[in-house]
Amino acid sequence: MARPRSDIRPRLLHAARRRFLAEGVDGASLRTIARDAKTNVGMVVYYFATKDELFLAVVEHVYVQLLEDMTRALRAPTTLRERLTAAFARLGAASDEELEVIRLVLREALLVPASPRFAKLLARFRQGHFAVLLQTLADGVTDGELDGSIPLPMLMITTFAMGGVPQVLRRIARDESPFSLLPPPPELAGQALELLLRGIGAPKAPKKPAPEPRRATKKR
Numbered sequence: 001m002a003r004p005r006s007d008i009r010p011r012l013l014h015a016a017r018r019r020f021l022a023e024g025v026d027g028a029s030l031r032t033i034a035r036d037a038k039t040n041v042g043m044v045v046y047y048f049a050t051k052d053e054l055f056l057a058v059v060e061h062v063y064v065q066l067l068e069d070m071t072r073a074l075r076a077p078t079t080l081r082e083r084l085t086a087a088f089a090r091l092g093a094a095s096d097e098e099l100e101v102i103r104l105v106l107r108e109a110l111l112v113p114a115s116p117r118f119a120k121l122l123a124r125f126r127q128g129h130f131a132v133l134l135q136t137l138a139d140g141v142t143d144g145e146l147d148g149s150i151p152l153p154m155l156m157i158t159t160f161a162m163g164g165v166p167q168v169l170r171r172i173a174r175d176e177s178p179f180s181l182l183p184p185p186p187e188l189a190g191q192a193l194e195l196l197l198r199g200i201g202a203p204k205a206p207k208k209p210a211p212e213p214r215r216a217t218k219k220r
Contacts, residue, residue, distance in 0.1 A: 008037065008039055008043055008047070009047050010061075011037040011038065011039070012033065012034075012037045012039070012043075012044060012047060012048070012054070013054075013057060013058050013061050014037070015033045015034075015036035015037040016028070016033045016037075016054050016055070016057075016058050017058045017097075017100055017101065017104070018036065019032060019033050019036065020055060020058065020104055021100055021103065021104060024107070024111070025051065025052075025055050025104075025108070025112075025117070026112075028051075030044050030045070030051060030054075033054075052116065052117040052120070055104075055117055056117065056120060056121065056124070058101065058104070059101055059104065059105060059121065059124075060124070061101075062097055062098050062101040063101065063124075063128065065098075066090075066091075066094070066098055067128045067129055067132075069090050070087045070090055070091070070129055070132065071129075071132050073086035073087040073090055074086075074087050074132050074133065074135075074136045075132070075136075079145075080136070080139070080140040080143070080145045080146070081145075081193055081197070083136060084136070084159065084163055084189070084193055085186065085189040085190050085193055086189075087133075087163075087189075088163040088164055088167050088185075088188075088189040088192065088193075089167070089185040089186040089188075089189040090185075091164055091167045091168065091171075091185075092167035092168075092170060092171055092184075092185025092186075092188060092189065093185050094167075094168075094171055099171055099172065102168060102172075103172070105121065108121065130156070133156055133159065133160070134152055134153075134156055137152055137155045137156055137159060138152060141155075158196065159196060162192050162193070162195060162196040163189060163192045163193055163196065166182065166188055166192050167185060167188060167189065167192075170182045170185075170188060
């Protein structure tokens with residue numbers, strides 16, 4: 001078999017990402033993806049045996065760099081707050097290509113959470129950013145910066161919900177209200193972590209000391 005052109009694989013990944021976004025993974029056909037990439041179905045199968053394998057490659061193509069950047073942020077020799085702030089600010093600065101893959105992953109999570117390909121995706125995430133974030137939070141518990149009575153999985157879910165989700169929403173919504181009112185990624189990460197670590201309840205005003213009772217004066 002003739003050696004394939006070296007740029008075919010990235011063209012296939014690009015075409016597949018666009019088709020998966022427009023039609024869903026199950027709705028997109030390999031033939032259409034091959035046509036968009038200006039090649040044939042045989043070449044698609046040469047690189048990716050199944051459509052699920054192609055989907056996972058689309059995610060991995062972007063995920064590997066995002067994971068590397070977030071790992072570097074979370075393992076920096078700084079405070080827990082600074083590490084989490086840097087990691088979530090990086091998520092808020094996601095490129096258009098990264099944002100498209102995030103949307104693909106969210107769609108899979110909502111529509112086909114029981115599918116074999118989503119199970120493989122979760123397995124990859126458990127080895128990737130799940131593991132790095134869990135270790136960061138475990139270090140926070142060890143250092144006394146986080147409440148050790150809370151299970152680590154709950155700490156991870158809460159941390160991502162407070163720190164990661166606002167960044168993704170802001171990035172997806174762009175200038176649409178109300179998310180257009182959110183600050184830039186670094187400042188947003190800092191505010192989100194402040195809410196996470198302190199809670200959203202209004203601080204209680206200090207109680208005023210009760211006035212001393214008046215002493216009765218004796219009549220003369």
